[in-house]
Amino acid sequence: xxxxxxxxxxxxxxxxxxxxxxxxxxxxxxxxxxxxxxxxxxxxxxxxxxxxxxxxxxxxxxxxxxxxxxxxxxxxxxxxxxxxxxxxxxxxxxxxxxxxxxxxxxxxxxxxxxxxxxxxxxxxxxxxxxxxxxxxxxxxxxxxxxxxxxxxxxxxxxxxxxxxxxxxxxxxxxxxxxxxxxxxxxxxxxxxxxxxxxxxxxxxxxxxxxxxxxxxxxxxxxxxxxxxxxxxxxxxxxxxxxxxxxxxxxxxxxxxxxxxxxxxxxxxxxxxxxxxxxxxxxxxxxxxxxxxxxxxxxxxxxxxxxx
Amino acid sequence: xxxxxxxxxxxxxxxxxxxxxxxxxxxxxxxxxxxxxxxxxxxxxxxxxxxxxxxxxxxxxxxxxxxxxxxxxxxxxxxxxxxxxxxxxxxxxxxxxxxxxxxxxxxxxxxxxxxxxxxxxxxxxxxxxxxxxxxxxxxxxxxxxxxxxxxxxxxxxxxxxxxxxxxxxxxxxxxxxxxxxxxxxxxxxxxxxxxxxxxxxxxxxxxxxxxxxxxxxxxxxxxxxxxxxxxxxxxxxxxxxxxxxxxxxxxxxxxxxxxxxxxxxxxxxxxxxxxxxxxxxxxxxxxxxx
Ligand SMILES: Nc1ncnc2c1ncn2[C@@H]1O[C@H](COP(=O)(O)OP(=O)(O)OP(=O)(O)O)[C@@H](O)[C@H]1O
Ligand SMILES: [Mg+2]
Numbered sequence: 001x002x003x004x005x006x007x008x009x010x011x012x013x014x015x016x017x018x019x020x021x022x023x024x025x026x027x028x029x030x031x032x033x034x035x036x037x038x039x040x041x042x043x044x045x046x047x048x049x050x051x052x053x054x055x056x057x058x059x060x061x062x063x064x065x066x067x068x069x070x071x072x073x074x075x076x077x078x079x080x081x082x083x084x085x086x087x088x089x090x091x092x093x094x095x096x097x098x099x100x101x102x103x104x105x106x107x108x109x110x111x112x113x114x115x116x117x118x119x120x121x122x123x124x125x126x127x128x129x130x131x132x133x134x135x136x137x138x139x140x141x142x143x144x145x146x147x148x149x150x151x152x153x154x155x156x157x158x159x160x161x162x163x164x165x166x167x168x169x170x171x172x173x174x175x176x177x178x179x180x181x182x183x184x185x186x187x188x189x190x191x192x193x194x195x196x197x198x199x200x201x202x203x204x205x206x207x208x209x210x211x212x213x214x215x216x217x218x219x220x221x222x223x224x225x226x227x228x229x230x231x232x233x234x235x236x237x238x239x240x241x242x243x244x245x246x247x248x249x250x251x252x253x254x255x256x257x258x259x260x261x262x263x264x265x266x267x268x269x270x271x272x273x274x275x276x277x278x279x280x281x282x283x284x285x286x287x288x289x290x291x292x293x294x295x296x297x298x299x300x301x302x303x304x305x306x307x
Numbered sequence: 308x309x310x311x312x313x314x315x316x317x318x319x320x321x322x323x324x325x326x327x328x329x330x331x332x333x334x335x336x337x338x339x340x341x342x343x344x345x346x347x348x349x350x351x352x353x354x355x356x357x358x359x360x361x362x363x364x365x366x367x368x369x370x371x372x373x374x375x376x377x378x379x380x381x382x383x384x385x386x387x388x389x390x391x392x393x394x395x396x397x398x399x400x401x402x403x404x405x406x407x408x409x410x411x412x413x414x415x416x417x418x419x420x421x422x423x424x425x426x427x428x429x430x431x432x433x434x435x436x437x438x439x440x441x442x443x444x445x446x447x448x449x450x451x452x453x454x455x456x457x458x459x460x461x462x463x464x465x466x467x468x469x470x471x472x473x474x475x476x477x478x479x480x481x482x483x484x485x486x487x488x489x490x491x492x493x494x495x496x497x498x499x500x501x502x503x504x505x506x507x508x509x510x511x512x513x514x515x516x517x518x519x520x521x522x523x524x525x526x527x528x529x530x531x532x533x534x535x536x537x538x539x540x541x542x543x544x545x546x547x548x549x550x551x552x553x554x555x556x557x558x559x560x561x562x563x564x565x566x567x568x569x570x571x572x573x574x575x576x577x578x579x580x581x582x583x584x585x586x587x588x589x590x591x592x593x594x595x596x597x
Contacts, residue, residue: 056505075505075507076505080505082498082501088517088520088521103512
């Protein structure tokens, strides 16, 4: 039995008479301990899919099951890192994490809980910022707090919704390595949403492209048989990596092209014969001398048009 | 920098000076004339002339009020005290009424913000009660507490007129708190609620760990506006109940024809209201940083 399973899930927003379908025919199975990356266009419905897996919203049709039980509501066993951090702005970094820890592990002593919270803050290198409130942090730091808070719940499955999208390339690389390390240590099931093919291939066992919306659906998954631990520099040279990368990108592009190819537009120009398009460099020329040009006299002019 | 300071200090002074001048120009002035009466005796007649003949000039107001200002805490009688002594009495009453308003208004606002059904039930009632003037509430309060006399040990005895005044202050000043709290609760970002849902916080924990902190900035805006109204109402309440305080003093002095004291009271009420508003703004700004 699959660890996480979605069957024929669809989801739309809006009232019945004006419903916009976001996701349709979503079928997904994820095994325990697997690292799956879902990659798709902005606005395709990635966050919607994540919310469905987390139980924050319920599907219109179909079911989502975790460990055989249907997901009906959110819970701390599914740790989600929200795309927009969702930190509580009136609490410090430590308090944000501690709120989660204190609530999830009430049976522990205060000392144990404090140690636990600090451990995860240290894991994301935020010890110096522990007593700061989110408004004093950079975007990337906030995202790290959010990661720490989620990890501290010790969830069965990690749902990461573009956790690194707000970061600069360097910090991003560091945190990718961090995620990779944490995953190898804990072997948790991870669903990572991203818009970066390199990131997906670097981290995941399997990459699933999400087709372009509206009515997005998951395409066939692409296994990533690259050796672990993966070194980003070595990967750039690796031919298998390049092939996989092209495949992911091609699939996504293809899914986007499909609906637009249906519309063939022809540029229709008005049928007007040019009269005289010669440019006089000398004085003004009036009436009699202005002879209409015949079509065969007109010199073809090459015009480059950017498409 | 120094220009800025000058501007923010000088320009208001210019405005105030202009107002005083305007006041002075319309106020009545005493003119003393010596005339011979019908019997041929010389008598001095004092007449007031001016646009508003009975309005005292700034100078006369100061002269008449000096005693009340330089000895602000003097107590010569129940209705003849220093101006700060009166202010203190008024503030005490306002504070109590205001407290009641907050204690009722905040939870009411939360309920309105959280429940659409409750909003639909209450909205028409609130919209009808909100614009009613304190002058209309006070008689109703008198009727409501006609035979009531509450003795709270350690606080004091509340008579019908005091209870009516508190009732009026509370019911008039409650609405900004109610409205702002409700708006604040409705404006809480879904993200914060999602955090509570993922953690499966209990209802009370969600309320105190997420809803209340997220609404605080709105609540304090409501609190500030409510305090302004509570202070506005005090005059009406004291006038009608005859309680000692700035408003009671004002009304009594009007009846006693000492018009200078009316102006003293108006200025006091204005200044105190301004100070209260500034104080609340400071508190409010502290929560706005969130
Ligand atoms: N609460 C909502 N109500 C109505 N429409 C919504 C809602 N949430 C999302 N949508 C719509 O669903 C579509 C998918 O949104 P979603 O947030 O899932 O995209 P996304 O793939 O996460 O995009 P991004 O990469 O930019 O985060 C969008 O067209 C959006 O307008
Ligand atoms: Mg998203």
